[in-house]
Amino acid sequence: MTEWVEMLVTMADGPKQPVHGVVVPYRNTDEPWRFSYGSYGEEPVLPRLRHDGVHLYRWGRRTRIESMDGDPLFVSDGETAWDFTSSSERPRCTELRSVQFLGPGRELVITRPVNHWVRNHHARPTGPVTDVDFLGRRCWSVELAPRESRAMPRLSVRLVVDAASGAVLGQHSGDGVDGAVYMEVAVGSPIDPALFTWNGPVVTDAESRAQAGRGVPRRSDGAMQWFRENINAEPMHVPVLMDFTPRMVDLSDDESGAFSAPLGPSRESGDSPGWLIRRPRSQEPWRVKTHGFQVAWSTREFDWACAIYRGTLDAAAVAILQHQLHPGDPIVGAPQLVFGGSDGP
Structure with a gap:
């Protein structure tokens, strides 16, 4: 039997091989979908899966969503995100960590940070990992308990993960009301890495704030932008030796x-x-x-x-x-x- 730890290690950093397919979301209710978000004042980036389906490309933490006609809707290289919802030629640009996914299917589209899974207040399995066959591929399925929330009730979620690549191929709410699945998928077929980036003009967070009348960011925000541009824009993780020897038991x-x-x-x-x-x-x-x-x-x-x-x-x-x-x-x-x-x- 596959252990949750093995499944988690396989899926934690996103698909290890290029994955491409057609993904369709579903929602079996007429009840309105509620969500909340916060921002400094810029237009938020809220990607979603269209009800008629999308082409989804994944590779590691990288993502590309296209309409069924092939038009780009959302692109990310794993750090930066570009949202083409308002403009196909000048997308809204922000950091991926600021993106808030709208509707079902988030786990298929965006790979969560590793600390989401290792901290105790996030999802844990409610039962064993089971082996399933999905789209002719060997997969794992597991139900994760809802994380605690005082703001709104949470539901468990069931994930279907490709055992070979670690790609999430299906996500279903615990009550069966909504979710998203690949209708067809190709794993390991070559994908041009250029599909996961954008080099044209963009609307930045600062420009979006200005358009919304928010004004110039605080000096500290500008200083952080300077640091990203001149020193380092990547997350800085340094292993530190710490003494864990207990002083009492x-x-x-x-x-x-x-x-x-x-x-x-x-x-x-x-x-x-x-x-x-x-x-x-x-x-x-x-x-x-x-x-x-x-x-x-x-x-x-x-x-x-x-x-x-x-x-x-x-x-x-x-x-x-x-x-x-x-x-x-x-x-x-x-x-x-x-x-x-x-x-x-």
């Missing part, structure tokens, strides 16, 4: 081996990197008192979870930590963490 049950421990320097000093907790392995949701648990996993006998207050544990760091905690004891799954309980710190 709360052995809540010495017979079962459950414990919690603040990592690194004492919490009173304000420099503690985070927490490590463990319990006997269980299928029950693990209720923890605080947000921030970025990674959780299970060995044959125990469930483990680790939280850090600054930064993100990448796959290499997690592997090092796991080796130091239980060398030779393999990972067999992951517990479901739930905020607001009493089992952890």
